[in-house]
Amino acid sequence: PEWSSPASQQLSGVTQTCATKAVGWDNVAYFCYLFSLEMFFTQGDESEDSLPQWPVLYFEVLSLDSWQRYRVEGYGSLVLPASPGLHMLTIPTWRPVELGTVAELRRFFIGGSPELEDLTYVRIPSTFKGERLSRLGFRTQATGSVTFRLCCLHQSRAFLETSALRQRVQSALDRLGGASQQSSVCSVLEAFQRARRRMQEARESLPQDLISTSASVL
Numbered sequence: 001p002e003w004s005s006p007a008s009q010q011l012s013g014v015t016q017t018c019a020t021k022a023v024g025w026d027n028v029a030y031f032c033y034l035f036s037l038e039m040f041f042t043q044g045d046e047s048e049d050s051l052p053q054w055p056v057l058y059f060e061v062l063s064l065d066s067w068q069r070y071r072v073e074g075y076g077s078l079v080l081p082a083s084p085g086l087h088m089l090t091i092p093t094w095r096p097v098e099l100g101t102v103a104e105l106r107r108f109f110i111g112g113s114p115e116l117e118d119l120t121y122v123r124i125p126s127t128f129k130g131e132r133l134s135r136l137g138f139r140t141q142a143t144g145s146v147t148f149r150l151c152c153l154h155q156s157r158a159f160l161e162t163s164a165l166r167q168r169v170q171s172a173l174d175r176l177g178g179a180s181q182q183s184s185v186c187s188v189l190e191a192f193q194r195a196r197r198r199m200q201e202a203r204e205s206l207p208q209d210l211i212s213t214s215a216s217v218l
Contacts, residue, residue, distance in 0.1 A: 003055055004040045055080050058119045069111025074143040077122045084154045090147045094140040
């Protein structure tokens with residue numbers, strides 16, 4: 001409820017059909033499907049105990065054979081990373097199954113399989129209002145995994161304020177450092193001037209014949 005997106009933002013999509021290739025004992029499909037998502041977070045409750053819930057990405061894997069028969073191969077979900085940067089996430093998938101051999105024969109020869117009416121049932125259904133969610137009697141089967149490569153970028157006004165504060169502190173430190181360096185140079189020059197004046201006063205206080213004799217000896 002604390003997240004929103006622009007009106008023009010597309011929140012769902014369908015990838016292209018991709019042929020699989022054998023990699024070891026597995027059949028792998030490289031979709032390389034690019035998508036971008038922009039979300040805005042507005043914090044409502046600023047208490048310490050409230051933690052923001054990050055958006056969830058739901059996905060469904062379908063298969064299509066040469067007879068144009070569709071089958072559900074798996075469901076899955078992932079929570080978008082809470083830290084910026086590059087993330088490689090591999091999410092396991094599962095699909096609902098029916099008991100008995102007839103259901104598997106129907107799936108193999110005719111196509112079609114049990115599907116979820118609400119895709120959010122992969123995690124917590126959007127219509128669920130209780131405290132405990134029971135999935136007793138719901139039979140599933142592990143089917144494989146999907147790998148996502150996510151590049152996350154975070155922007156916040158707090159980041160800008162922190163950066164500006166650091167720059168102000170750094171500039172203040174630079175000015176303080178320059179002022180201290182300038183004051184040290186001035187103090188050295190003043191000490192040199194004082195020593196020079198004392199030398200001149202001492203020279204003037206000496207007798208003139210002693211100064212001339214020293215000059216002739218040198």
